[in-house]
Amino acid sequence: MAGASTATATATADDARPAGTGRRRGRPSTPVLSQEAITRVTLRLITRRGYEAFTLAALAKELHVSVSALYNHAASKQQVLLWAQDAINATIDTGPFATLPWDEALASWARSYRDAYADVTPLIPVMAVLPVSDAPGSLAMYETVVAALVEAGWSGGEAVNAVVAVESFVFGSALDTAAPAEIFDVSEDAAPVFAAAVADRHRRYGRGAATADAAFDLGLDALLAGLRARHGSGA
Amino acid sequence: MAGASTATATATADDARPAGTGRRRGRPSTPVLSQEAITRVTLRLITRRGYEAFTLAALAKELHVSVSALYNHAASKQQVLLWAQDAINATIDTGPFATLPWDEALASWARSYRDAYADVTPLIPVMAVLPVSDAPGSLAMYETVVAALVEAGWSGGEAVNAVVAVESFVFGSALDTAAPAEIFDVSEDAAPVFAAAVADRHRRYGRGAATADAAFDLGLDALLAGLRARHGSGA
Numbered sequence: 001m002a003g004a005s006t007a008t009a010t011a012t013a014d015d016a017r018p019a020g021t022g023r024r025r026g027r028p029s030t031p032v033l034s035q036e037a038i039t040r041v042t043l044r045l046i047t048r049r050g051y052e053a054f055t056l057a058a059l060a061k062e063l064h065v066s067v068s069a070l071y072n073h074a075a076s077k078q079q080v081l082l083w084a085q086d087a088i089n090a091t092i093d094t095g096p097f098a099t100l101p102w103d104e105a106l107a108s109w110a111r112s113y114r115d116a117y118a119d120v121t122p123l124i125p126v127m128a129v130l131p132v133s134d135a136p137g138s139l140a141m142y143e144t145v146v147a148a149l150v151e152a153g154w155s156g157g158e159a160v161n162a163v164v165a166v167e168s169f170v171f172g173s174a175l176d177t178a179a180p181a182e183i184f185d186v187s188e189d190a191a192p193v194f195a196a197a198v199a200d201r202h203r204r205y206g207r208g209a210a211t212a213d214a215a216f217d218l219g220l221d222a223l224l225a226g227l228r229a230r231h232g233s234g235a
Numbered sequence: 236m237a238g239a240s241t242a243t244a245t246a247t248a249d250d251a252r253p254a255g256t257g258r259r260r261g262r263p264s265t266p267v268l269s270q271e272a273i274t275r276v277t278l279r280l281i282t283r284r285g286y287e288a289f290t291l292a293a294l295a296k297e298l299h300v301s302v303s304a305l306y307n308h309a310a311s312k313q314q315v316l317l318w319a320q321d322a323i324n325a326t327i328d329t330g331p332f333a334t335l336p337w338d339e340a341l342a343s344w345a346r347s348y349r350d351a352y353a354d355v356t357p358l359i360p361v362m363a364v365l366p367v368s369d370a371p372g373s374l375a376m377y378e379t380v381v382a383a384l385v386e387a388g389w390s391g392g393e394a395v396n397a398v399v400a401v402e403s404f405v406f407g408s409a410l411d412t413a414a415p416a417e418i419f420d421v422s423e424d425a426a427p428v429f430a431a432a433v434a435d436r437h438r439r440y441g442r443g444a445a446t447a448d449a450a451f452d453l454g455l456d457a458l459l460a461g462l463r464a465r466h467g468s469g470a
Contacts, residue, residue, distance in 0.1 A: 182366055218462075225457075
């Protein structure tokens, strides 16, 4: 990743092309690539078309460059995905760890984390298994979160386990936001108690996103209450 | 799905071909397809090659039939995936709901659920959004689980939310079982507290699957403790 730009968004409308000024006269108009442009177009492609359709060839085409030009910047699809993960993780808010008690900060972080991945659900299975070592934004996030838990008295190992457990719930909950509103629509003949319970859920919470939020809120409250009890008992 | 076989595994070695007896003399040796054979080969293909490589054309090839023959049985890729989901969900053990208190049964179910999906992690994003209405095995599972919670005093809507919350944790945890052992290997320079915490985690729990289990155990205990507290307070 040496030399790759980590600048934040300063892009032109066309993402990969320079702004048009400052280009040396007579020089061929080769698009200027950067980690930042590659990452932004990667996320756009995956959000629009899904991870299945995402290839380096498709990415090069969208960037208006050749695949070989792309390889001059990114060593592999894995590297591009690491950049994408890092860019998403950099949007997750860890600010509350500086001011709130660990459990409230962890809950706030989990909400921000779910929001970040709800937009890129096709990437979740990929993101969940990417090493964090070459991703400075992800690393900074883990350092902040784990340091807050250790500061609050958690042992290092249990702090990491707690973070992974919350992340697992967050990834699954982000996937649930993509579920169709009718996912549990069933006939009373086939499953009477379940059908009645689903109807009760819709009466209380509405349909679609609201039901996903209700399940997330219940689960997050429960998970945090349980972690708080574990911590209080001297984890 | 009318007329599709729901028989359990009674397959020949070749999955899709009949056993060789009972075929009318002189009749061309067209392979005999069934929902059960299609489902088994679907799961095998996805486990081996990932969901990305799974197409109806690849499935037909593996079944030694034409794509049009496949379409005589399955209306769409969506239908094939529903069969796959139903087959996986049918392996999840709901037995404990008949004998154990709701919280212990829910924990046992979550463990069985995670095990079932840890083998097919490429399918998790697909499975998490598939409607359950045409999947009798999935429906029977939800009916059993929700009925046990309602019987224990949960309201219908909150019972469904609790089940979705546990499922979200299960899906994320199943994805975590696929994470490489070195996912959190980082230098102390880059993230000193996090690196030390990860080292402590490895000292306590080993590496790889053992760390995924430790995070799952902690999270499941916490989630259940929190749901128990919520239930006790009159949910």
